[in-house]
Amino acid sequence: MSVPTVPTVLCSISTRGRYDTTLPLAIQSVISQTQKVDKLIIFDDNDDDKKQDVREKQVYQYLFLMLQEKGIKWEWSFAEKKGQHYNHQRANKMGYDFVWRLDDDTVAEANVLENLYSYIYNDIHPDQGDIGAVGGSVLTPPFQHGLKATGKIEDIYSEPNLQWDYIKAAKEVDHLHCSFLYRAGVFDYELALSRVAHREETMFTYGLKQKGYKVLIVPNTVTWHLRNNSGGIRDGQQEMFEHDEALFRRQVELRDSTIVVLDNGLGDHIVFKHVLPEIKNPIIFSCYPEVIPGRSIQEAKDLFGSIDRYNIYQKMDQWGWTLPLEDAFRKLYTEGAFVKNYV
Secondary structure, three states: OOOOOOOOEEEEEEEOOOOOOOHHHHHHHHHOOOOOOOEEEEEEOOOHHHOOOHHHOHHHHHHHHHHHHHOOEEEEEEOOOOOHHHHHHHHHOOOOOEEEEOOOOEEEOOOHHHHHHHHHOOOOOHHHOOEEEEEEEEEOOOOOOOOOOOOOHHHOOOOOOHHHOOOOOOEEOOOOOOOEEEEOOOOOOOOOOOOOOOOHHHHHHHHHHHOOOEEEEEEEEEEEEOOOOOOHHHHOOHHHHHHHHHHHHHHHHOOOOEEEEEOOOHHHHHHHOOOHHHOOOEEEEEOOOOOOOOEOHHHHHHHHOOOHHHOHHHHHHHHOOOOOHHHHHHHHHOOOHHHHHHO
16 A cells, blocks of 8 residues: 655745844744744845845854754755745746745744645645645734724735735635745746846736636635835835736736637647637637747737746646647646646
């Protein structure tokens, strides 16, 4: 009788400008979890002229020794300085089953990972179905109580986020923010965002929802968001936020459609024709409109900033794909059982 494989969990923290403020508190909260992560990776996104060797700081010496004593693998990775979305995407593709995304100005209470994991791991909660991401309360001073909201993406501009309050019961929502546990390798972070990556976690979790996975908020799971006034995204320029907000608004506006970008050869377009009838409300950008009618590839680049996520051959390489091209298109663009069986 085979022994069931225990899913692996990576904790991913991206940090910028917070060596001496909230980052040590975030690391300490990872160490204190009742359920250990398999590995903690810290992406150092500081500019070269502001990088510090934390091995020379006593508080980090102690933290690294505590991680070692707890049997938690850890890695300090100097990042590309492109923004935390690039860093979290690296974590997303590192081969772990789940990734716990934790901001560098948050402190998770000791039971957070254990509670989040109990919902997303279906052998424990089989009634929950396929869960893509799960988050708890993320409490930011000044604290708010009694918030009422739908959690729907279309209401995001008119209501507060339910995670800003104590959550009373598990509820399915469209999106999460700040800190959550998610199923790795299912959906990609939006790399067309600016360095500040405004709305990146909202877009990512809503993308999981659009893939057909549930997104949940759950009770008795509190992370304190200390919202540091400096560092992180708060040293960006206004035009960066405006750029990112425009991309996000476009995602909301097109939420009932499936974006299809066929920046590839004639034969690929012919293969794709077999999948097209299965796609929900497609908006198509193609190279061969005589085969697959659609708008231009240049328009897709103008609208979305980057079309890398639609590169079917890049995806097949990431997936280690051995099935036919038609099925790869089906995995990329359709929801339902096929997607869930092959991610």
